[in-house]
Amino acid sequence: MLRRLEEDVRRALRVYLIMGSTNCPAGVDPAELLREAIEGGVTCFQFREKGPGSLAGEAKLELAKRLQAVCRARGVPFIVNDDVSLAAAVSADGIHVGQDDEPAASVRARVGAGAIVGVSAHTVDEARRALADGADYLGIGPIFPTGSKPDAAAPQGTRLLRDLRSAGIAAPLVGIGGIAPGNAGSVLAAGADGVSVISAITLAPSPREAARLLAGAGTAWDRSRDKLS
Numbered sequence: 001m002l003r004r005l006e007e008d009v010r011r012a013l014r015v016y017l018i019m020g021s022t023n024c025p026a027g028v029d030p031a032e033l034l035r036e037a038i039e040g041g042v043t044c045f046q047f048r049e050k051g052p053g054s055l056a057g058e059a060k061l062e063l064a065k066r067l068q069a070v071c072r073a074r075g076v077p078f079i080v081n082d083d084v085s086l087a088a089a090v091s092a093d094g095i096h097v098g099q100d101d102e103p104a105a106s107v108r109a110r111v112g113a114g115a116i117v118g119v120s121a122h123t124v125d126e127a128r129r130a131l132a133d134g135a136d137y138l139g140i141g142p143i144f145p146t147g148s149k150p151d152a153a154a155p156q157g158t159r160l161l162r163d164l165r166s167a168g169i170a171a172p173l174v175g176i177g178g179i180a181p182g183n184a185g186s187v188l189a190a191g192a193d194g195v196s197v198i199s200a201i202t203l204a205p206s207p208r209e210a211a212r213l214l215a216g217a218g219t220a221w222d223r224s225r226d227k228l229s
């Protein structure tokens with residue numbers, strides 16, 4: 001696959017769902033939840049099979065393939081969290097790594113130019129290094145308190161997003177951590193190209209409606225930005 005154009009990546013980040021089997025309410029099929037969320041407006045998906053009770057080995061691979069098929073049928077990029085070998089095994093559209101995972105430069109070398117590489121950054125310096133090492137986009141968080149990642153850093157609000165844009169960093173950015181329809185607009189206003197969520201969609205009474213509201217936050221932000229220009 002050819003390397004994604006920056007603008008394609010930026011557009012894909014708009015409503016970025018992250019999910020693994022343990023994020024789904026009991027009795028809910030992750031593939032069905034994902035299908036509904038994409039129908040509502042999810043534009044990118046990350047398979048994050050992590051934490052107590054998560055799947056491993058063949059079961060993890062099988063779920064990855066099922067969720068990838070849902071994404072493929074709807075033209076939504078399928079990104080794998082942390083596990084570069086799994087990403088390669090299923091020919092994922094991309095991989096997301098953090099500062100404590102395999103280094104971005106090594107990931108880029110393993111997956112090649114055609115795959116999307118996302119990297120978490122918590123400072124302007126980390127952001128610059130990740131981009132120099134081949135990252136296509138940066139995950140910035142946690143913006144707000146999150147109950148979905150026990151080892152998350154302290155919430156930092158939207159300050160780093162503003163600092164990155166002020167520092168001249170134009171790369172695609174996605175905010176993450178405690179984002180929901182009611183606060184997504186503030187994340188976009190601070191300079192993010194999109195919002196990345198787990199619980200706002202997976203724990204919503206209607207994942208489709210939650211995704212629709214998150215997509216609407218982006219549309220409302222675009223309208224107010226157009227009025228200013």
Ligand SMILES: Cc1ncc(COP(=O)(O)OP(=O)(O)O)c(N)n1
Nearest residue numbers: 082096097098099120139140176196
């Ligand atoms: C889009 C996005 N941004 C940040 C993260 C967090 O990555 P990381 O810091 O490696 O933490 P884990 O998700 O691996 O626990 C992410 N996954 N996605």
Ligand SMILES: Cc1nc(C(=O)O)sc1CCOP(=O)(O)O
Nearest residue numbers: 141142146148177178197198199
């Ligand atoms: C996976 C992840 N990474 C974060 C970071 O700050 O890097 S916060 C987070 C969890 C996001 O889940 P929710 O939308 O339910 O708050």
Ligand SMILES: [Mg+2]
Nearest residue numbers: 082097098101
């Ligand atoms: Mg990680």
